[in-house]
Amino acid sequence: MMRLLAVLILVYGQTEARAAERFQDCDFCPQMVVVRADSYQMGTPLGAYEVDAASGEGPPIRITIGRAFALSRAEVTVAQFQRFTAATGHRRNERCAPASPPSAGHPVSCVNFADALAYSQWLASETGQSYRLPSESEWEFAARAGTPWPRPWGANNSFEGVSISLTCDHANVYDIAAQAIYPRSWPYARCDDGFAAIAPVASFPANDYGLHDMVGNVREWTADCFTASYWGRPPDERAWTWGGGCEQRVVRGGGWLSRPTDARPARRHGVPATARNPDLGFRVARELSDAESPAPKATLRRITLFTADVEAAKAFWSQGFGYRVSAEDPNFGNAGQLQRLGLPPDARLHFVMLAPANPAEPLIGLLGTRGGEFQAPPRVNDRPWAGQALVVLKVADLELTLAKLADLGVPLPNEVEPLDGPTGIRGYGTTVITPDGTSVIVQQLNDP
Ligand SMILES: [Ca+2]
Numbered sequence: 001m002m003r004l005l006a007v008l009i010l011v012y013g014q015t016e017a018r019a020a021e022r023f024q025d026c027d028f029c030p031q032m033v034v035v036r037a038d039s040y041q042m043g044t045p046l047g048a049y050e051v052d053a054a055s056g057e058g059p060p061i062r063i064t065i066g067r068a069f070a071l072s073r074a075e076v077t078v079a080q081f082q083r084f085t086a087a088t089g090h091r092r093n094e095r096c097a098p099a100s101p102p103s104a105g106h107p108v109s110c111v112n113f114a115d116a117l118a119y120s121q122w123l124a125s126e127t128g129q130s131y132r133l134p135s136e137s138e139w140e141f142a143a144r145a146g147t148p149w150p151r152p153w154g155a156n157n158s159f160e161g162v163s164i165s166l167t168c169d170h171a172n173v174y175d176i177a178a179q180a181i182y183p184r185s186w187p188y189a190r191c192d193d194g195f196a197a198i199a200p201v202a203s204f205p206a207n208d209y210g211l212h213d214m215v216g217n218v219r220e221w222t223a224d225c226f227t228a229s230y231w232g233r234p235p236d237e238r239a240w241t242w243g244g245g246c247e248q249r250v251v252r253g254g255g256w257l258s259r260p261t262d263a264r265p266a267r268r269h270g271v272p273a274t275a276r277n278p279d280l281g282f283r284v285a286r287e288l289s290d291a292e293s294p295a296p297k298a299t300l301r302r303i304t305l306f307t308a309d310v311e312a313a314k315a316f317w318s319q320g321f322g323y324r325v326s327a328e329d330p331n332f333g334n335a336g337q338l339q340r341l342g343l344p345p346d347a348r349l350h351f352v353m354l355a356p357a358n359p360a361e362p363l364i365g366l367l368g369t370r371g372g373e374f375q376a377p378p379r380v381n382d383r384p385w386a387g388q389a390l391v392v393l394k395v396a397d398l399e400l401t402l403a404k405l406a407d408l409g410v411p412l413p414n415e416v417e418p419l420d421g422p423t424g425i426r427g428y429g430t431t432v433i434t435p436d437g438t439s440v441i442v443q444q445l446n447d448p
């Protein structure tokens with residue numbers, strides 16, 4: 001039987017897909033969608049097919065959105081912007097003709113950065129709420145809606161052609177009809193999205209966060225100054241700005257005139273803040289009070305188990321829970337790690353990363369040794385179950401999973417416990433102790 005030596009590293013993220021929470025502060029205010037706090041990888045790996053070196057979208061950076069915020073469900077419309085210009089006398093002096101005769105439900109276009117900022121500030125003063133432009137880290141987080149791949153609708157199939165051909169079902173882009181009327185030198189999506197130019201907002205399905213047209217229709221101003229690199233940017237929700245030398249602001253999402261590779265959540269452009277274009281608009285963000293912020297739901301993302309028998313642990317997790325080995329290194333670890341673990345310099349670590357069958361489940365790292373025994377490493381704060389290693393597994397069939405565990409010799413409780421509490425989890429759960437000493441709560445979700 002395996003022996004648990006120590007356990008460390010519990011990383012809590014937050015919720016996945018859930019019903020969008022919406023509000024509207026006044027009858028002429030944009031409808032807002034609450035976006036929960038979480039962390040994500042911003043940008044695109046260098047060498048990926050989609051990446052354009054000039055756009056500075058790689059190498060990726062880990063961003064923690066520390067606070068929930070609200071983002072307008074759609075781009076700011078002509079009607080919403082007209083309310084502002086009527087109230088304030090705000091003028092746009094430069095000539096820029098919208099692509100279609102502007103109707104109330106179209107997104108406002110031909111607005112420069114100052115116009116967009118002025119609208120958000122006016123809305124803040126009208127409502128007493130903290131309206132502003134979104135930062136680009138907030139914007140990409142909301143546009144990705146929990147997806148790590150190039151386009152939110154592309155599932156995990158990042159093959160450029162497949163993903164682009166699906167674009168016309170999800171976004172107003174530079175398609176066959178647009179190319180026929182507005183011929184440009186750059187590539188177009190070989191599909192028909194139904195709009196040769198600008199489309200009324202929310203003509204296309206919302207993403208998983210309840211937001212429309214994050215990709216496509218009009219490109220959108222963000223609050224950030226543009227630099228062609230993420231090097232040094234805040235690793236959180238803050239906009240990266242500075243006084244002086246911020247002539248270019250970051251524009252996101254691509255629009256009805258953008259080539260396919262530009263119509264992606266990670267793509268970024270620097271655009272002169274004074275530019276007004278018929279495919280350039282914006283949406284607004286608003287800060288939430290503590291009372292308005294949804295409580296983050298904790299979900300275990302990764303756990304590392306220190307085990308005396310790596311092979312037995314691999315077998316247990318693969319046979320019991322459908323995990324597969326995604327990486328393995330029998331000669332893992334550097335001098336510093338060995339020292340921290342109390343191992344002699346000639347010892348080696350055996351590292352295995354196990355990937356779950358269900359991507360919502362935690363990754364499990366296994367660490368074993370050759371040539372020495374671990375000292376227990378210092379425990380991190382593994383709230384809310386301090387003092388024990390806990391893995392929560394959500395399974396499709398609880399009875400089948402428990403039967404498998406019984407076959408593997410795991411002692412089981414006689415009855416499963418119904419879950420009924422403030423966790424937001426519906427279904428049943430029960431705790432089992434695995435051979436490596438880890439407490440596992442096995443849950444069946446009735447409504448996954
Ligand atoms: Ca189009």
Ligand SMILES: [Ca+2]
Pocket residue numbers: 075213214215216217218219220253254
């Ligand atoms: Ca857009």
